[in-house]
Amino acid sequence: MARQFFVGGNFKMNGSKDSIQSIVQNLNSASLPSNVQVVIAPPAPYLFWAAEHNKQPTVEVAAQNCYDKASGAYTGEVSAVALKDLGIPWVILGHSERRIIFKESDELIASKTKFALDSGLKVILCIGETLEEKKAGKTVEVCKRQLQAVLDVVSDWSNIVIAYEPVWAIGTGLAATADDAQEIHKDIRNFLSTAIGSQAESVRILYGGSVSGKNAKDFRGKDDVDGFLVGGASLKPEFVDIIKSRE
Numbered sequence: 097m098a099r100q101f102f103v104g105g106n107f108k109m110n111g112s113k114d115s116i117q118s119i120v121q122n123l124n125s126a127s128l129p130s131n132v133q134v135v136i137a138p139p140a141p142y143l144f145w146a147a148e149h150n151k152q153p154t155v156e157v158a159a160q161n162c163y164d165k166a167s168g169a170y171t172g173e174v175s176a177v178a179l180k181d182l183g184i185p186w187v188i189l190g191h192s193e194r195r196i197i198f199k200e201s202d203e204l205i206a207s208k209t210k211f212a213l214d215s216g217l218k219v220i221l222c223i224g225e226t227l228e229e230k231k232a233g234k235t236v237e238v239c240k241r242q243l244q245a246v247l248d249v250v251s252d253w254s255n256i257v258i259a260y261e262p263v264w265a266i267g268t269g270l271a272a273t274a275d276d277a278q279e280i281h282k283d284i285r286n287f288l289s290t291a292i293g294s295q296a297e298s299v300r301i302l303y304g305g306s307v308s309g310k311n312a313k314d315f316r317g318k319d320d321v322d323g324f325l326v327g328g329a330s331l332k333p334e335f336v337d338i339i340k341s342r343e
Contacts, residue, residue: 099300101129102257102323103339104220105136105330106160106188106304116142119331120149126336128154133323134339135186135220136330140174143184158186158220161194164204164211176208176215187212188325190222190242192263202245209256210249218255220325221246222304223284227264235262236283243284247291258301259325260284265305267327274314274321277303281320309334312341 107116116138128134137158138146147157163173179187189212190205205221212219225238239260250256260280265271272280281301288296303315304325315321326338 099298099322100131100133101342102133102135102300102302103335104158104188104257104259104302104304104323104325105134105335106191106325106327107136107138107331108160108193108327109139110331111138111142113142113145115331116146117149119335120146122333122336123155124149124151126339128152128336128339129343130154132339132342137186137188137220144182147183156185158188159184160188160191162187162189162208162212162217164207166211166215176212176217180216184217186218186220188220188222188259192222192224192226192261192266196263202242205242206245206249209246213250213252213255218257220257220259220302222259222261222325224261224263224305230262230264235280236287239280239284240287243287247288251292253288253292253295253299256299258284258299259304260301261304261325267306269306271306271311272303274318277315277321278318281318285320307338309337309341312338316342 134155135158137160159179162176163170166177189208194200209219223239223242225235229238284301285296300322302323302325303321307324307326308329
């Protein structure tokens, strides 16, 4: 099954009005492939700044987080309902920095994912193992555990994109080889197939972890690598090269 190539850019807690406007204008001026879906995730204060300046029909904007309640006494949290109300279509959930720094459990991420979907958002769901888990040979086990929590509460995966991001590769300059990523992505898809059947064939699985304009082309021809979730390189002009890496 042909799955649309997808490139996400997670700006994390980086950027200013000027720098984000520059990133968006760089995308606006580029000749982007019409068959590639692009989603950029600026910090929350700049979501609408980015959306207002975006002129590319294939580019959408994502929040980096949201909570599993519509409203209430949750100081500092972001409401999925509010994001939908204001026209932000995507949210990133389960990123390892949320899991590790903010101690978000598999169950909380699953609850947030379900609530975001029920609120009308589309979700980039991040999974991946630490270096210690990789060394212990637990990569697939960890990915299955993180996915199972979501499978327990979500049956329709049509609005979920999975991002496999090995923690040891995020921001380190290290990256899984294209062959290794393909093997793990295939294992992830096979696991999904046991739970949701043929629907798993249409779920896009992205690779993330030190993706750059230089190594993105290495992943061409890998059947189960459907795109990238990009960190640091999404802040640079080479982000366009990553978007065009399948040309």
